Amino acid sequence: MTITKLLNLPPGKKNLLIVGIGNSLKGDDGAGCEIIKNLQLKIKNDVILSGAKNLNLLDCGIAPENYTKKIKDFNPETIIFIDAVEMKEPPGTVKIIDDKDISSGYFTTHNMPLNLFVDYIKEETKAKIVFIGIQPKSTRFGECLSAPVQKAVEKLASEFSRW
Template sequence: MELNEFLNNIKGKVIIAGIGNPLRGDDAVGLYIVKELKNKINAVLIDCEDRLERFIEEIIQHKPDTIIFIDALHMHHEPGCVVFLSEENLQHPEISTHQTNLKMCIEYIKARIKTKIFIIGIQPENTNFGNSMSERVLNVAKILKDILIQEIGK
C-alpha cells in the first residue's frame, strides 16, 4: 500500500499503538513515534511496549474507526524501509514481526469490533539488547511523526 492510500483510509476515531521493546534498539521505533505524537495529534495514543495483548480490551473499549499499529518488522529490506499494511498483508511470508501474537491480537479485535486496522512497519537495523535506535531508523521515525501530525493533526 502506498503512503497516500494509507493516509486516505484513516477515518473517524483513531488509535495509534506503538509496539516494541525499549531496550532493543530499533525495536523501540513504534514507542518512540507514539511518545513524540503526544499532545500533537487528535488520536488515542497507546504505548504497548512488547505486551500488546495487555492493551486489547482498552483498544476495544475506545471503539475506534481506525487502528494503526507501529512496529519494527523484519521484511528483508534495507534498514529504515517503511511499509504501510492492512491487516490482510501480515499473511505475506516475507513479513515477520518480532511478536507473533500481533496477528492473533488483530484477529481478536476484528472479531469484537468493526474497525479498520493498519500497520506501519519499519525495517530495523539493529535490535540487540542495550542498543539505541540507529540513526537511519530514528530519521525515518521523525519523518513518519511529522507526516502523522500533518495528516491527522489536532
C-alpha cells in the first residue's frame, strides 16, 4: 500500500502543505528537506500536473517553529511533516508517526519539543496533522544521504507527485 493511501488523502484535496524538517548538512537528517527539494524540482519540470495548485511545499530546516506564520498563511486543510526519526528500524524505513507518540515528547524537533509546536499549529490552523518519519542510517556532519534513505526519499517524492 502506498503512503498516500495510508494517509487517506483523496486526489485533489485542497490546501495540502508538505513540510520538510531536518539538517541537510547532517546526512540522513536532511531527508525531509530533500523530499521538498525533489518535489519542487518535479513541479518546475512539470512532472506534477494535477493537484499541484493545491499542493504547497515548505522546507523548514532545523527550526519549523520559525515558520509558523508562513504555515498559517497557507491556510492548509492537511499538513504533512516529514523528518528523520530514530525508530529503531532498518535505515530507510518510512512510518506514519501517531499523534500520541508525538504528544508524549518522544519525538522532538531540533530546537523545541515538537508536541508544543504541533499543539500550536493545530490550534491556529485547525488542520489535520500527519507526521512521516524516515529512519536514518547516519546523521553525522558532512555526510550525504545514505542509499536506503535516498531510496525512501525518491519513493515518497514519487508518490506525492502522483497525488
